[in-house]
Amino acid sequence: MRVLVVEDEAKTSSYILRGLTELGYTVDIADTGVDGLHLALEFDYDAIVLDLMLPGLDGYGVLTQLRRQKSTPVIMLSARGAVDDRVTGLRKGADDYLPKPFSFTELVARLQAQTRRRTEGHEVTTLQVDNLMIDLLARKVTRAGQRLDLTAKEFSLLSLLARHQGEVLSKLMIAEQIWDMNFDSDINVVEVAVKRLRAKVDAPYGRKLLHTVRGMGYVLENRHSDQSDEAA
Numbered sequence: 001m002r003v004l005v006v007e008d009e010a011k012t013s014s015y016i017l018r019g020l021t022e023l024g025y026t027v028d029i030a031d032t033g034v035d036g037l038h039l040a041l042e043f044d045y046d047a048i049v050l051d052l053m054l055p056g057l058d059g060y061g062v063l064t065q066l067r068r069q070k071s072t073p074v075i076m077l078s079a080r081g082a083v084d085d086r087v088t089g090l091r092k093g094a095d096d097y098l099p100k101p102f103s104f105t106e107l108v109a110r111l112q113a114q115t116r117r118r119t120e121g122h123e124v125t126t127l128q129v130d131n132l133m134i135d136l137l138a139r140k141v142t143r144a145g146q147r148l149d150l151t152a153k154e155f156s157l158l159s160l161l162a163r164h165q166g167e168v169l170s171k172l173m174i175a176e177q178i179w180d181m182n183f184d185s186d187i188n189v190v191e192v193a194v195k196r197l198r199a200k201v202d203a204p205y206g207r208k209l210l211h212t213v214r215g216m217g218y219v220l221e222n223r224h225s226d227q228s229d230e231a232a
Helices: 010-022 033-042 059-066 083-091 104-119 152-163 173-177 187-201
Strands: 002-006 026-030 047-051 074-078 096-099 126-129 130-135 140-144 146-147 210-213 217-220
Touching: 002 010, 002 033, 010 104, 026 033, 026 047, 033 047, 033 059, 033 096, 047 059, 047 104, 059 074, 059 083, 074 083, 074 104, 096 104, 104 140, 130 152, 152 187, 152 217, 173 187, 173 210, 173 217, 187 210
Parallel strands: 002 026, 002 047, 047 074, 074 096
Antiparallel strands: 126 130, 130 140, 140 146, 210 217
């Protein structure tokens, strides 16, 4: 899940960023309404966490302009928990409203609920490659019926590869989407992560699903005739 957090309180945005990143989310931060609106319109997010009281353009203003072009789920945050404020936010297009101070666990639950509502009926919530099953909502992975114990980053990496089943993804593409790294960054972290993921997903099983394509990157697919993979 890719989430945009528009929040001018550094302590709050850092708290949300750290928590969501640990869960494997990709998070962008904006500390003004103008910057938040720009990112929200420029990129596609699964959800937006939007503070009401922002410098310059407030949360209501961001919502009003956003809804002219996009229907991205928005959860509003505000220290003002009055009913009128919540009603105003919802009428302007917010999908949910969470008063401050809030529980991080509740925020995650609300984000998941918004994603679940959005995906029902038109987007898969499970991915399958041979006998490998990935439950995107429960964040659970099994192979041949056996649960695999993956870290948050390993789950994100496997999900990315599964969403692009049969497509070769370069190390740079993976680094940008999972670790938010740019071209100048050290992407050896991808090689290390793939090795660890392969040890859990493939090593105990006869048929290998995670393959290295020499000079190009990695691909997750069920090959009828396995070719020997080089080291990650």
